[in-house]
Amino acid sequence: MxxxxxxxxxxxxxxxxxxxxxxxxxxxxxxxxxxxxxxxxxxxxxxxxxxxxxxxxxxxxxxxxxxxxxxxxxxxxxxxxxxxxxxxxxxxxxxxxxxxxxxxxxxxxxxxxxxxxxxxxxxxxxxxxxxxxxxxxxxxxxxxxxxxxxxxxxxxxxxxxxxxxxxxxxxxYSAKIPEKTEAIYTRIAKRATRSGYKILEFKKSKHVRPYVNEVFKLINETYKNIYGFAPLSDIESKEFSERFLPLLKPQYIKVVLDTSDKIVAFVVAMPDISVGFKKAKGKLFPFGFIHILKAFKKTNQLNLLLGCIDENIRNSGLVALMNIALLNSARENNLTVLDSHLILEENTKMRAVMERMEHKIYKKYRIFEKVLD
Structure with missing residues (x-):
């Protein structure tokens, strides 16, 4: 029973x-x-x-x-x-x-x-x-x-x-990181730069923290039409960032500012440390964190996590600007594979970004529903 x-x-x-x-x-x-x-x-x-x-x-x-x-x-x-x-x-x-x-x-x-x-x-x-x-x-x-x-x-x-x-x-998706940036992306990114947009890159996590609140405000504005998303309160945003920021490498965080230094776009990625998590078996201590640190050094894969662009300027070349910076950082660290994280079937714009590269869809997930009688 x-x-x-x-x-x-x-x-x-x-x-x-x-x-x-x-x-x-x-x-x-x-x-x-x-x-x-x-x-x-x-x-x-x-x-x-x-x-x-x-x-x-x-x-x-x-x-x-x-x-x-x-x-x-x-x-x-x-x-x-x-x-x-x-x-x-x-x-x-x-x-x-x-x-x-x-x-x-x-x-x-x-x-x-x-x-x-x-x-x-x-x-x-x-x-x-x-x-x-x-x-x-x-x-x-x-x-x-x-x-x-x-x-x-x-x-x-x-x-x-x-x-x-x-x-x-x-x-x-899993996609091969191209050995060099296509000329069309470079031209698009230059137009964005000439329009006054600038990209911020980071070397230390402490330099990222001042931008966290503005990033989550942008998330709340741009994710509102994504299925299942509910706006995050200030305390939820803080909890979310505190959970994941310690795992991130700052060189894979890119933020775009407009001419008034307002955040209008960002992308966050991290080297794949799944092998380290598997060896850690759910525990950081006493040795789990060592497996995770080793995984950072051995992986050849970069995992996308989060990203968005102010809806009012979606066609301003910011995707190219961020992609160039992110993929350059990946190449500098000998990463050759890009994982898309989860992309909704209906998100054709993000799917198109992945499908411009040599790619495959290697996992599919499904959310189910049922009417309650």
Whole structure:
């Protein structure tokens, strides 16, 4: 018999956080996230996103053993801004067992209906910046840090059996970094420079910090039409930057200023350290951080993470300006492969940037939806 328990105590939250590490212990391509980072996501005392969301977390137990987990999220800020009544499911993990799976997903459906929601969507977290979607293609390809959602094929089968349909697909590209910049990009970038735009490059993280607040303001303005995104408050922006800035190399952060020194565009990337994360097995100490540091030095891949341009000046050559600077930094450090991170199927402009290079789509993810009766 399967017992469903709400996560209330710290002990139960720890069980919730640690369950994937046993579910995926024999999963060759799964990339364990840092346990310390998972606490920052799921502990409401450490994640201010809980303040504007209704949430619930369940553990499924069988014979006193934790065998599954799931989280339900109602993001009121997103729902109100988009005139929707969606409950999100997130963090769904269990073995290939229909009874366990159904118990978990049905619990979120019931909870969502009790809260007045008419649709369930997912996997989707507090924001589109959390891992999203179930993997539908590319199961034998390696994972990259910041995606960390290498689900089993059976997750899709059980979801479809429960009446879920495709909401949208998300692509992940791998592209060869060209040995030199194409002349057309150089011409476009020069036009941007002549128009007064200038690019900032960094050598130390402390030089990046003064720009963090303005970067997140730009994110809130330009990401508003991206599916699943809800504006980040000042405290959420601070939490997000504190989680990831220590992992970033400042030379792969590029910021564009206009003639009044206002931030109008930026791009953030990082060398792929997935091998180090895998060896760390979710723990920075005592030796995990050493594996991660070594991975920085050995990788040949650069992973895109974030980027945007002020919507009012999208055709001003800033993409070329940033791409040239970013790829130059990659070449200087002998990086030869560029990973796109996650790109929505409908984001044709960003997909076109990747498809101008020698590329392949090596992973596809899907967000599902179901109307609640």
């Amino acid at each position: 399967i017992q469903l328990t709400k996560v209330i105590s710290k002990k139960e939250l720890k069980q919730f956080i640690l369950l994937p590490y046993s579910i995926h212990k024999n999963h060759e391509e799964w990339l364990p996230p840092l346990i310390s980072d998972e606490w920052k996501v799921f502990d409401k005392t450490k994640n201010h996103s809980f303040e504007h969301c209704d949430t619930i977390m369940y553990l499924a137990k069988q014979n006193n053993k934790v065998v599954g987990r799931i989280m339900g999220i109602i993001n009121h800020m997103y729902n109100n801004g988009n005139n929707e009544k969606n409950v999100r499911f997130y963090g769904l993990e269990c073995e290939d067992d229909a009874a366990i799976y159904d118990t978990l997903i049905n619990a979120i459906e019931i909870w969502g209906k009790q809260k007045g929601m008419n649709t369930i969507i997912g996997p989707l977290g507090f924001s589109d910046k959390d891992p999203q979607g179930f993997l539908i293609d590319g199961f034998k390809e390696p994972m990259t840090v910041m995606v960390t959602n290498h689900s089993y094929k059976y997750m899709i089968n059980h979801l479809e059996r429960n009446g879920f349909k495709k909401k949208l697909d998300i692509f992940q």
